[in-house]
Amino acid sequence: MLKQVEGSHAVAEAIALCRPEVICAYPITPQTHIVEGVGELVKSGALQNCEFINVESEFAALSVAIGASAAGARAYTATASQGLLFMAEAVYNAAGLGLPIVMTLGNRAIGAPINIWNDHSDAMSMRDAGWMQLFAENNQEAVDLHIIAFRLAEELSMPVMVCVDGFILTHAFERVDIPEQAQVDAFLPPYDPVQVLDPDNPASIGAMVGPEAFTEVRFLAHYKQRQALRLIPALSDDFAKIFGRASGGLLRAYRTEDAETIVVAMGSVVGTIKDVVDELRDEGQKIGVVTLVSYRPFPVEALRDILKTAKHVVVIEKSVSVGLGGPLADNTDGALRNLDNRPLLHSAIAGLGGRPITRASLKRLFHDAVHAPWEGPFFLDLNERVVGREIHRVRKVRRSGATAENILRQLALASHLPQE
Amino acid sequence: MDDSTLAQQQQKLKYYQKGTFTVGNRLVSDAERSVQASAERSNALTSGHRACQGCGEALGARYAIDAAMRATGNDLIAVNATGCLEVFTTPYPETSWQLPWLHSLFGNAAAVATGVAAAQRVKGKATRVIAQGGDGGTTDIGFQCLSGMFERNDDVLYICYDNEGYMNTGVQRSSATPPAARTATTPALGPEPGNVFGTGKFVPKIAVAHGIPYVATATVADLRDLEAKVIKAMGIRGARYIQINVPCPLGWGAPSYDTIKLARLAVECGLYPIFEAEHGRITQSRKIRRRIPVRDYLILQKRYAHLFRNGVDDPRVARLQAICDAHIEDYGLLGDDEA
Amino acid sequence: MDHDFAITLDVGTSLANHTGAWRTFRPEYVHRLPPCNAACPAGEDIQGWLSFAEAGDYEAAWRALTKNNPLPAVMGRVCYHPCETACNRAQIDAAVGVNAVERFLGDMAIAKGWAFEPPAQKSGKKVLVVGAGPAGLSAAYHLAVLGHDVNIREAGPAPGGMMRFGIPKYRLPRDVLDAEVARIAALGVRIDYNSKVSDLQATIKEGGFDAAFLAVGAHIAKRAYIPAGEATKILDAVQVLASMEGAEQPLLGRRVVVYGGGNTALDVARTAKRLGAEEAIIVYRRTREKMPAHDFELEEALEEGVMMKWLSTIKHVDAGAITVEKMKLDETGFPQPTGEFETLEADSVVLALGQDVDLSLLDGVPGLEFADGLVKVGPDMMTGATGIFAGGDMAPSERTVTVAVGHGKKAARHIDAFLRGAAYAPPPKHELAGFEHLNAWYYGEAPQTLRPTLEIARRSSTFEEVVQGLDESNALYEARRCLSCGNCFECDNCYGVCPDNAVIKLGAGQGFRFNYDFCKGCGVCEAECPCGAIAMAPEEI
Numbered sequence A: 001m002l003k004q005v006e007g008s009h010a011v012a013e014a015i016a017l018c019r020p021e022v023i024c025a026y027p028i029t030p031q032t033h034i035v036e037g038v039g040e041l042v043k044s045g046a047l048q049n050c051e052f053i054n055v056e057s058e059f060a061a062l063s064v065a066i067g068a069s070a071a072g073a074r075a076y077t078a079t080a081s082q083g084l085l086f087m088a089e090a091v092y093n094a095a096g097l098g099l100p101i102v103m104t105l106g107n108r109a110i111g112a113p114i115n116i117w118n119d120h121s122d123a124m125s126m127r128d129a130g131w132m133q134l135f136a137e138n139n140q141e142a143v144d145l146h147i148i149a150f151r152l153a154e155e156l157s158m159p160v161m162v163c164v165d166g167f168i169l170t171h172a173f174e175r176v177d178i179p180e181q182a183q184v185d186a187f188l189p190p191y192d193p194v195q196v197l198d199p200d201n202p203a204s205i206g207a208m209v210g211p212e213a214f215t216e217v218r219f220l221a222h223y224k225q226r227q228a229l230r231l232i233p234a235l236s237d238d239f240a241k242i243f244g245r246a247s248g249g250l251l252r253a254y255r256t257e258d259a260e261t262i263v264v265a266m267g268s269v270v271g272t273i274k275d276v277v278d279e280l281r282d283e284g285q286k287i288g289v290v291t292l293v294s295y296r297p298f299p300v301e302a303l304r305d306i307l308k309t310a311k312h313v314v315v316i317e318k319s320v321s322v323g324l325g326g327p328l329a330d331n332t333d334g335a336l337r338n339l340d341n342r343p344l345l346h347s348a349i350a351g352l353g354g355r356p357i358t359r360a361s362l363k364r365l366f367h368d369a370v371h372a373p374w375e376g377p378f379f380l381d382l383n384e385r386v387v388g389r390e391i392h393r394v395r396k397v398r399r400s401g402a403t404a405e406n407i408l409r410q411l412a413l414a415s416h417l418p419q420e
Numbered sequence B: 001m002d003d004s005t006l007a008q009q010q011q012k013l014k015y016y017q018k019g020t021f022t023v024g025n026r027l028v029s030d031a032e033r034s035v036q037a038s039a040e041r042s043n044a045l046t047s048g049h050r051a052c053q054g055c056g057e058a059l060g061a062r063y064a065i066d067a068a069m070r071a072t073g074n075d076l077i078a079v080n081a082t083g084c085l086e087v088f089t090t091p092y093p094e095t096s097w098q099l100p101w102l103h104s105l106f107g108n109a110a111a112v113a114t115g116v117a118a119a120q121r122v123k124g125k126a127t128r129v130i131a132q133g134g135d136g137g138t139t140d141i142g143f144q145c146l147s148g149m150f151e152r153n154d155d156v157l158y159i160c161y162d163n164e165g166y167m168n169t170g171v172q173r174s175s176a177t178p179p180a181a182r183t184a185t186t187p188a189l190g191p192e193p194g195n196v197f198g199t200g201k202f203v204p205k206i207a208v209a210h211g212i213p214y215v216a217t218a219t220v221a222d223l224r225d226l227e228a229k230v231i232k233a234m235g236i237r238g239a240r241y242i243q244i245n246v247p248c249p250l251g252w253g254a255p256s257y258d259t260i261k262l263a264r265l266a267v268e269c270g271l272y273p274i275f276e277a278e279h280g281r282i283t284q285s286r287k288i289r290r291r292i293p294v295r296d297y298l299i300l301q302k303r304y305a306h307l308f309r310n311g312v313d314d315p316r317v318a319r320l321q322a323i324c325d326a327h328i329e330d331y332g333l334l335g336d337d338e339a
Numbered sequence C: 001m002d003h004d005f006a007i008t009l010d011v012g013t014s015l016a017n018h019t020g021a022w023r024t025f026r027p028e029y030v031h032r033l034p035p036c037n038a039a040c041p042a043g044e045d046i047q048g049w050l051s052f053a054e055a056g057d058y059e060a061a062w063r064a065l066t067k068n069n070p071l072p073a074v075m076g077r078v079c080y081h082p083c084e085t086a087c088n089r090a091q092i093d094a095a096v097g098v099n100a101v102e103r104f105l106g107d108m109a110i111a112k113g114w115a116f117e118p119p120a121q122k123s124g125k126k127v128l129v130v131g132a133g134p135a136g137l138s139a140a141y142h143l144a145v146l147g148h149d150v151n152i153r154e155a156g157p158a159p160g161g162m163m164r165f166g167i168p169k170y171r172l173p174r175d176v177l178d179a180e181v182a183r184i185a186a187l188g189v190r191i192d193y194n195s196k197v198s199d200l201q202a203t204i205k206e207g208g209f210d211a212a213f214l215a216v217g218a219h220i221a222k223r224a225y226i227p228a229g230e231a232t233k234i235l236d237a238v239q240v241l242a243s244m245e246g247a248e249q250p251l252l253g254r255r256v257v258v259y260g261g262g263n264t265a266l267d268v269a270r271t272a273k274r275l276g277a278e279e280a281i282i283v284y285r286r287t288r289e290k291m292p293a294h295d296f297e298l299e300e301a302l303e304e305g306v307m308m309k310w311l312s313t314i315k316h317v318d319a320g321a322i323t324v325e326k327m328k329l330d331e332t333g334f335p336q337p338t339g340e341f342e343t344l345e346a347d348s349v350v351l352a353l354g355q356d357v358d359l360s361l362l363d364g365v366p367g368l369e370f371a372d373g374l375v376k377v378g379p380d381m382m383t384g385a386t387g388i389f390a391g392g393d394m395a396p397s398e399r400t401v402t403v404a405v406g407h408g409k410k411a412a413r414h415i416d417a418f419l420r421g422a423a424y425a426p427p428p429k430h431e432l433a434g435f436e437h438l439n440a441w442y443y444g445e446a447p448q449t450l451r452p453t454l455e456i457a458r459r460s461s462t463f464e465e466v467v468q469g470l471d472e473s474n475a476l477y478e479a480r481r482c483l484s485c486g487n488c489f490e491c492d493n494c495y496g497v498c499p500d501n502a503v504i505k506l507g508a509g510q511g512f513r514f515n516y517d518f519c520k521g522c523g524v525c526e527a528e529c530p531c532g533a534i535a536m537a538p539e540e541i
């Protein structure tokens, strides 16, 4: 059913359609509206047979989900940013235990400085935790990916994180097609766990494993994600059959057929990039974009197949691995690693802490990539004056104070606003 | 026969050679014996585990879980925090547990158990859930999850095996380590050797403050009491908390054979009050049977050796005695013999 | 179960890990000797028979008891119960009332008519027993049970020896004695009364006996020289008490003085009271503390109005009065005369100064040795003459019924071996189960049951039994006060307290077994065994 709804609300409805049995969450912007939404559905009775548990922290939220899932219940939670870090230990643990929990991540920057706006630092912080990570381009996809996520998680017995850009998607009102319950039921069978805490069939789950078997345990987890590389496209096809639209998959190519420059990006920014691609195509430039849906598992082969004929690859990402650069760029680089005539790779960090990514900036970026390529990561729209001054100041004074505040002060000066 | 002699007679008939302190008694019916006395006890924690010789925690866990197994007709799941109990029972490829058991993390046992219990509810199952952990996993790192579980009144019995320190990591101080005790992080050095005389953190009382349906302390030295409390707890729905004093020969610096003796003396000197509370009120305390000075308890343990150097008692022995005296008063630990 | 590799494990798999290898000490179930058993002169397995009584199986208890002592109803009345003095429970509250339970069992056996099992096989050997006192009866019983033909020759008209002709009725009713003797006779023991043996060798020869056990007791009263007037009535205690069994009761008069400080003196004084004496005064050289008589007997006598004259010796006896000299204890505790005299009115004086043995029947027996008027015996109770054994009061030892019964048993075992041409080797004695071996924590508080006693009014006028028995609930309670020192009583403690589940419960009555595959040797079981039935032994590595 087509609806003009807020992204969070659409996701909440999608979750409810997946018939979760235990939901637990702790509030954090920008995830709040999602859990409030499902909470409402449980409280009102619209969502039956579901325990909604108000926990005292994200650590507890995921821990409750771990317990519920190990006991055979379909479990769901949602968080963002600081919340994800607060549950970090449990994030790894859920994956290690092979529990098919689905978690929504309303992507948000990580402090300090504290910042509630969108970027992908949070998702990136947990990229090695063993979870599968799917990124939604728009709210329709956010809805669809959650339905796919449950099936994917449960088929492989491995948790899935659905990343939805905070505010940009979570708080945006868009037209979304909310599926029918019957469709979801047809796509997503009831949870049939591979192992469960059961007095009739007892086992000890969560043993201590030493050097003699730890490598094998890790290999098997990796092997599962490799299987997902085949399963994710298959589920996408299946989804299309039942729901009548394409969604999910490992990645999607847009106008890349003969492209000499191919942009790689994840999440909502792809919409803007597509507009720029269209514009540039109209201008006659051979440019396209790849939307990466599945960041973990990372679709090395599929990505390489698309990128291998390009001359330039521009990776735009909303996170920075401080001291290295862009993690997505790094991973993309890895995908191109063994090509004979590999394209040049241009890494751009953009949209940190919610900074808007404008078409103009993107256009400039794509131009420069071909005509004035740079080394290392390029910070899109970096205020170089501010940065330069701060670097200078810090060099001069030992007690230079907090960088973030100094920058704010400088920005205020620059815009002639009264100080303090 | 007048009433008083009749009562006396009945009293005598109830006397079965031993008090109720032994594990079993061949003279009473099976139903009146402890769970541990039964050849059919579940041995939920079975042999071959790697706990130290004389480990009080291994013993306490079997006591408690076997009792809960009996109370639930073996329809039970246990969630375990990281710590000795977890490590010595489940090193790959062997486990000593015989019931469904889940270990997630050090600090989240209470929350994981909440999840397990929620799953039972939603699945319409009657299976009951226990969470268990050491004092570190309970009073320190797991405290937030524990408090949350209490406050929501989730249907979980949380059992804390209190050996008064982080034993698994090599005997460091926890918030349950008693004052003056030597641990690896409170060495017997300097002008005030051993642990500080802090303000104390006695989680059972904090549990009582949550107003949860049931809170109790127990000890491996009094099996009947322990079992009765576990069985009672399993008859109640909602959040429940039992803290069991389990001496650790390694961490306390005591001979392995003194495990139960130490647990007994900890109660008899008043340092470890044994009580029960329901819905925020203390309802009962276990009376001291043969009171001893705290010194008699401390002197058996190397962790307190620095208090007795050069044949002179450190003044802090008196401070510990004062703590015992306060417990005795606060919890009403003196009274009729419980024999 | 099909599950994740390594991180999920099948339940109970740790049984593959045999932690027994860690052990440096191994626990072992042991039997230690209960102090009561060690102290019992009759060698009763008190702890053993109490354990049946605890469970309410009184017949089994009685049968276990009578393995060592055929006279429980008698013993339950007259034994001075050194077992209770030794009892570990005394260190908790008060000793177990072993003697009272013994009497309860003995009385129940009489009431129920329980009989001894006759021997399965006869040996064809004949043994002569001289004297039907406790020593003789005990030996006869054990020999008969061992299949030998026993003939008791008794000088007197009835069995029991001093149990009948010494101990007064109010302490040992004769029907009780008769019943227990009859039960021994029912085993086929022939008792010939009024058959004094005066020439032992001749008797053995003519009877064709293969061995003999002598138990003639000590019946000749010791006299002290006391200057006395003509009309004075001086009697001896044994004679007075023996005459109580005859048709004629002794005439002692209104005021009776008894001289001596032993139990016999008390028995005579109490008897005199019952015979109607207004005054019965015991004159004794030393103080109450030094008195050989048992305190409880003195108490009973005092309750009944017997009076005591401490630190006094009789200097002179005249008609109707005696003169006593006051004594003073010197530094060594020996009484010394003070030169102060006093006169007491007395119609008769009874001397209770001990007895000597009449050894005339042994004249001409070669090889016998004597010391202090007693027959010397070896550790096997055999005298210097081959095949002739002796025990009871006539042999050097403490003079009690219980010792006599013990001698009888011991002699019987050695005679049995002797008849088979073998030597009897008693089983090695276990280590004593001293209090330090117990973990007394586990025993609940339970004070001793006092045996009810007859009211004073009836005690001074009749020969009814003074001390009454326990009823069943009391006896059961009392039996259950036993700590079962040194012997497993299936309290399940070891089974419960083992952190490694290394104790296997074998089922009711079967006890336990250690599972050395898993026992780490921590010693908790040993420390927490209430009764000291576990010992830790170093592991041979």
Ligand SMILES: Cc1cc2nc3c(=O)[nH]c(=O)nc-3n(C[C@H](O)[C@H](O)[C@H](O)COP(=O)(O)OP(=O)(O)OC[C@H]3O[C@@H](n4cnc5c(N)ncnc54)[C@H](O)[C@@H]3O)c2cc1C
Binding pocket: C078, C079, C080, C130, C131, C132, C133, C134, C135, C136, C153, C154, C155, C156, C159, C160, C161, C162, C163, C166, C167, C168, C195, C196, C197, C198, C215, C216, C217, C218, C219, C238, C241, C263, C264, C267, C358, C361, C391, C392, C393, C394, C398, C399, C400, C401, C402, C404
């Ligand atoms: C007054 C009194 C009270 C006592 N009270 C107690 C008491 O309460 N508790 C206790 O434990 N002990 C008591 N004793 C001691 C106890 O009675 C004796 O130690 C015990 O009876 C000794 O047993 P016996 O078999 O050696 O000799 P006796 O009991 O003396 O029996 C010897 C028997 O041999 C017979 N006899 C002797 N010579 C011959 C012969 N030539 N031929 C055939 N038969 C012969 C005698 O007639 C007699 O029947 C008491 C003693 C006395 C005197």
Ligand SMILES: Cc1ncc(C[n+]2csc(CCOP(=O)(O)OP(=O)(O)O)c2C)c(N)n1
Binding pocket: A089, B057, B082, B083, B084, B085, B106, B107, B133, B134, B135, B136, B137, B138, B141, B163, B165, B166, B167, B168, B169, B174
């Ligand atoms: C988050 C985290 N911090 C620290 C540890 C290390 N650690 C494991 S067990 C343990 C001590 C356990 O102490 P306690 O809970 O009292 O149990 P005990 O071993 O004494 O039975 C510690 C500190 C851990 N596993 N996880």
Ligand code: SF4
Binding pocket: B050, B051, B052, B053, B054, B055, B056, B057, B058, B084, B085, B088, B163, B167, B168, B247, B248, B249, B250, B251
């Ligand atoms: S260190 Fe202490 S708690 Fe841990 S296994 Fe050893 S005795 Fe038990």
Ligand code: SF4
Binding pocket: C034, C035, C036, C037, C046, C047, C050, C086, C087, C088, C089, C096, C098, C481, C482, C483, C484, C485
């Ligand atoms: S307690 Fe029992 S076994 Fe121990 S000494 Fe006393 S009677 Fe004997």
Ligand code: SF4
Binding pocket: B054, C027, C497, C498, C499, C500, C501, C502, C503, C514, C518, C519, C520, C521, C522, C523, C524, C525, C526
């Ligand atoms: S308690 Fe168990 S492990 Fe310890 S010594 Fe006894 S049987 Fe062995």
Ligand SMILES: [Mg+2]
Binding pocket: B134, B135, B136, B161, B162, B163, B164, B165, B166, B167, B174
């Ligand atoms: Mg601890």
